[in-house]
Amino acid sequence: xxxxxxxxxxxxxxxxxxxxxxxxxxxxxxxxxxxxxxxxxxxxxxxxxxxxxxxxxxxxxxxxxxxxxxxxxxxxxxxxxxxxxxxxxxxxxxxxxxxxxxxxxxxxxxxxxxxxxxxxxxxxxxxxxxxxxxxxxxxxxxxxxxxxxxxxxxxxxxxxxxxxxxxxxxxxxxxxxxxxxxxxxxxxxxxxxxxxxxxxxxxxxxxxxxxxxxxxxxxxxxxxxxxxxxxxxxxxxxxxxxxxxxxxxxxxxxxxxxxxxxxxxxxxxxxxxxxxxxxxxxxxxxxxxxxxxxxxxxxxxxxxxxxxxxxxxxxxxxxxxxxxxxxxxxxxxxxx
Numbered sequence: 001x002x003x004x005x006x007x008x009x010x011x012x013x014x015x016x017x018x019x020x021x022x023x024x025x026x027x028x029x030x031x032x033x034x035x036x037x038x039x040x041x042x043x044x045x046x047x048x049x050x051x052x053x054x055x056x057x058x059x060x061x062x063x064x065x066x067x068x069x070x071x072x073x074x075x076x077x078x079x080x081x082x083x084x085x086x087x088x089x090x091x092x093x094x095x096x097x098x099x100x101x102x103x104x105x106x107x108x109x110x111x112x113x114x115x116x117x118x119x120x121x122x123x124x125x126x127x128x129x130x131x132x133x134x135x136x137x138x139x140x141x142x143x144x145x146x147x148x149x150x151x152x153x154x155x156x157x158x159x160x161x162x163x164x165x166x167x168x169x170x171x172x173x174x175x176x177x178x179x180x181x182x183x184x185x186x187x188x189x190x191x192x193x194x195x196x197x198x199x200x201x202x203x204x205x206x207x208x209x210x211x212x213x214x215x216x217x218x219x220x221x222x223x224x225x226x227x228x229x230x231x232x233x234x235x236x237x238x239x240x241x242x243x244x245x246x247x248x249x250x251x252x253x254x255x256x257x258x259x260x261x262x263x264x265x266x267x268x269x270x271x272x273x274x275x276x277x278x279x280x281x282x283x284x285x286x287x288x289x290x291x292x293x294x295x296x297x298x299x300x301x302x303x304x305x306x307x308x309x310x311x312x313x314x315x316x317x318x319x320x321x322x323x324x325x326x327x328x329x330x331x332x333x334x335x336x
Contacts, residue, residue, distance in 0.1 A: 001020055001075075006076075008083075009088055010042060010084055013032075013051050015028050016306075078106070083111055083327075096323050131143070156209065160210075172219060180270065192242070204255060
């Protein structure tokens with residue numbers, strides 16, 4: 001069974017060809033990072049226009065690389081939320097047009113569920129149930145995966161996502177977008193115990209997150225040092241900030257694992273590529289004899305392959321959409 005999947009939720013235009021849910025035949029990604037870097041972040045209107053320009057050539061390249069004719073596709077998956085509404089509309093419109101023209105079933109995919117399912121592509125042995133920590137630029141969530149189409153949202157961020165905090169702190173410190181890799185690289189050279197930053201919502205069995213207070217604390221520290229003409233070490237700030245974020249993510253994940261009885265832990269989303277988070281999560285899981293799963297770096301970013309994997313498991317369960325499918329920028333994971 002062949003799945004063609006489209007991903008245009010933010011600043012990557014991607015199309016992937018997936019066979020039988022877990023075999024990647026192609027995964028073409030066109031990133032807009034160089035375009036948005038000059039603005040310090042993603043400009044929604046520019047992102048939408050770039051998607052319009054790239055989406056059809058990317059689809060053709062994905063099919064060519066997979067060696068699959070368009071008529072051999074069994075169904076078409078597409079991200080319809082959450083994300084930037086204009087960007088989402090481009091992918092949804094393209095998928096609906098192909099679905100209508102080829103008379104192929106359409107599958108609307110939740111972007112965050114796609115990130116979780118990237119783990120199935122990197123780890124063929126992985127099966128539900130397991131606990132997933134999803135950390136990206138727009139979301140931070142703990143989700144219990146009870147089955148391929150059965151999820152329970154245990155908690156999520158009340159304000160800023162972890163990845164968003166990384167980007168904002170890096171920008172204030174004068175580093176280019178995206179800020180996550182910049183902070184990660186600086187943190188390796190700094191002292192993580194140099195500055196104490198606050199953690200929020202750290203009560204036991206509280207699986208919600210909040211990073212706005214931490215972000216404000218870092219910004220206040222930077223501004224105070226500048227006003228005093230005291231200067232600061234970017235490496236120490238990055239290391240101390242990253243340590244606080246990582247400890248929060250790991251502590252809450254371990255607490256949720258104990259509470260839910262899960263011994264298999266999966267990390268997903270762009271921040272899953274952070275080396276500090278990877279090391280801390282590996283150590284915490286090893287200490288408790290949990291098994292940790294993490295996608296390879298290319299599958300941590302937004303990509304069509306992960307959407308194809310999720311679409312496959314929805315399709316075999318008969319969860320198809322019709323041509324009224326529309327973009328839902330605030331779409332949440334549905335507990336079921």
